[in-house]
Amino acid sequence: MFTFAAGSIIPAYAGSAGAPGVHATENTDRISVNNGKIDIEVSRSEGIILSIRKFDGKSWHDLGVTEEKAAYGEHGNDYANDPETAMYWDANADVAVVPPGLTPDKKGYYRLHAGQGHTSLIVNTPDRAEISTTADPTPLFPFAVDYRYVVFRGQSGFYAYVVLHHDKSQPEATLYQTRFVIKTVMDGTFDQWAIGDGKFLPIPQAAVVKQVTDATFQLADGTVKTKYLNSVYWAQVPVYGYTGKNLGLWMIEPSPEYHNGGPIKQGQTVHDNVLLRVLQSVHFGASPVHVESGEEWSKVYGPFFVYANQEPGSSSLWKDADAQLTHQKSLWPYTWVSSPEYSHARGDVNGHVQLSSGSAKGAWVILAPPGVDWSAQSKGYNFWTKVDASGAFHIPNVIPGDYSLHISGADQPTDFTQDSVRVTAHEKTDLGSLQWTAVTHGTRVFQLGTFDRSAGEFRNGDDARGYQMYLRYAKQFPDDVHFTVGKSSPSQDWNYAQWTLYNKDPEWKLSFDAHPSGGGQATLTVGFASSQPAHGKETDLRVSVNGTEVAQIHLPKTGTAGYRGGVQDSPYNLRVITFPESLLKDGQNTLGFRHADARPFRDFVPDPSSAVVPANGAPGQVMYDAIRLEIQK
Known part of the structure; x- marks a missing residue:
């Protein structure tokens, strides 16, 4: 087992002057930390937070579930549901070779259970208390773990982070996801999700009728809820949470530097009574962490700040949380983090x-x-x-x-x-x-869209976080896509995704005017923000110029944007297609884009006897980032 030194520099926080000191108590079962504003109780056996409480000046309020205020099964369904745990850390990983006699959990799920780790109070002063839970590698999870909870004087919240370490003695492995999970109370304290820039959504309260696909449920009021619809670009939404009449609970991230995938990484935030801080994931095609046998690797995920506030109404709660984000950013990098892997000097x-x-x-x-x-x-x-x-x-x-x-x-x-x-x-x-230096291939004839790795500027691209988005296309494009450059609107007449489904015409048509000289070369540059084959391992997209096929584009599955509400995946594909200028004619020309395996909507009928898998599977798609045509004379 590896441990870290506890020495640190204690910073001065706004509101800490004159505030009550941090008071920590411990017994054989649990450790409790209270600073007069926030109170957390941690189980020694598993390192989980059993309760999160906020003081409103008169009384204490539970913000996380407890044994007395447990979540009920059809809401907050997250692996084993865990209705009585306020906060925990978990991960998904696998090893290249499973040792004989062992069976991995579903999706390589890993979480400490009683007796697997060691939880201790490593710092206990009037200014700060820090709880550390450490665990050795296992044959199926070959990473040493140390996750921390830290409470300071005067702060209405606490920090959390985790350090993972793969040493030279460990086998080849892949880490797909690691995260912290908070289960909020469901007693009316919270009634809205707050997801970036003051965006509020009511928390669904209707009963679940049936499961329709992975983590997706049909409710009694006819709506569908899924944890993927509240996904965001993590780098662009550093604060989100739950709000009620006068209490809020937030995840605040002063730096996203430890996330995989950079500024376009998308991931989950909230669903049901689940407040997530996902630190690494492979959603939307992002890459896992792969370590070779004997490779030394470690990484600090966090710290982030769990903030509880009290203000009159959701808008005021949001503004206060956003101000707290600004304050936390001003403190980054935190001077008090004691892990040697954490870099204080920048x-x-x-x-x-x-x-x-x-x-x-x-x-x-x-x-x-x-x-x-x-x-x-x-x-x-x-x-x-x-x-x-x-x-x-x-x-x-x-x-x-x-x-x-x-x-x-x-x-x-x-x-x-x-x-x-x-x-x-x-x-x-x-x-x-x-x-x-900009890459050009001659004189530009036209361009549809902007090269920015996203299909967000096209129709439905500004509202793609929906369930079964392909059904919108059936209603919005009864005659399919016939786009004319200079006349049609990209935001209205070109859908953000070309599904492998169509109404009347399987070929999308893009018409434009050209005046070719006949002896040059034309270059068509096509960027793909996302792709998912309908069958097999690659798409089969055919591209034609005035009826003559000029390319077959075969793209692998890049991620889950098509069926989990996105306008791009992390991987990006670019195809540069050349053809003789002589294929163009003076006046109007037409480019065609057709899935060779497309089929009409009337043949795509979900099987009513199956609540999870449609009879014909989910449709494939490509999302165009931008399309540019140039001619080199």
Whole structure:
């Protein structure tokens, strides 16, 4: 078992002056920590939080489930439901070779059970209490674990984080997911979810009628609930939670540096009475952590802040939580974290982007470990920002080391990459002016969409977090897609996903005017934000020019955006198709995009006898990022 030193520097927090001290008590079964504003109780046997309570100035309120206020089965269904646990940590992983005689849990699920770990109070002062739960690797989960809960004087909340370590004695393994889970009370304290920028959604209260697919349920009021519909881009929604009449409970993340997949990583936040802080996951095609046999690897996931507040109404609760986020960001990196894997000393990176074709404003600038695409990274740490209107960027608080710098977006089909960027502690690395040369293939004839890895600008792209989104297409496009450049609207006349289903015409038609000279080469550049084959391992998308087929595009499954409510997956695909300019004619021309395995909606009928799997399976799809046609004379 590995342990960490407990020494640290105690910071001064807003509101801590004159506040009651932190009081921790322990016995053989549990450890309790109370600072007059928040109270948590941790089980020694499993390292789980048994209760989370908030003091409102007069009385204490349970915010997490307890033995007395347990969640009921048809809501909060999360693995074994665990209706009496307020908060716990878990993971999903597997080993390359399962030892004889052992059977892994479903999906490689791992969580400490009684007697597997050691929970102790490692810091106990009037300013701070810290609880650590450690566990050795197991044959099926070959990672040493240390997860912490930390309470400070004067704060209405607590911190949590976990450190995972794979050492030289351990076998090859893959870590898919790790997270912390809070189960909130269901006694009327909370009635809304708050998911980014003051977006509030009522918590479904109707009874479950049946399960319709994975983690998706039909309710008695006719609606469907699924934990995937509240997914967000984690980097862009650093605060979310539950609100009620005057109490709120929030996940606040001052830095997303430890997430896999960079700024476009999507994942879950809330569902039923479940408040999640997922730290690593493979949803939407993101990459797992893969470690070889004998490889040394460790990573600090967190810390993040669990915040309980009291304000009159959801909007005020949200504004207060957002202000707390600003405060927590000002403290990052936290000086008190005692894990030796956590980097307190940081550096900054500055630069200026000069894009040959125009402004790079709004493009992502990403520092990622070298040797792997930034959207596929998982083992290390990512840091990012956006280019401002002047072309400048600044990335603060970067962990020292060697990185590759990537610039993605600005309507460019390919990213800019600069390797060998070294960041030094306590220093500013100025990269100067970065010359980004736009890739062109002649004179542009037209472009549909913007190259930004997303299909969000097309119809339904601004409201894609829905269940069975393909059913909208059947109603909205009765004659299928016939788009004319210069006349049609991308946000109305081009759907965000081309399903392997159609109403009348299996081929989407994109018409445009051209005046070719006849002797040049045409280049069609197509970006794909997502793809999912209807059958087999690859799509079979046929592309034609005025009826002549010019390409067959075979793409693997990139993720789950099509059936879990997204407009992009983490992996991105680009195809550059060339054909003779002579295929174009003077005047109107038509590009065709057709799934070879498409079928009419009338043949796609779910089997009513099966509550989980439709008779013909879920439809395949591709999501277009952008389509550009150029001619080289």
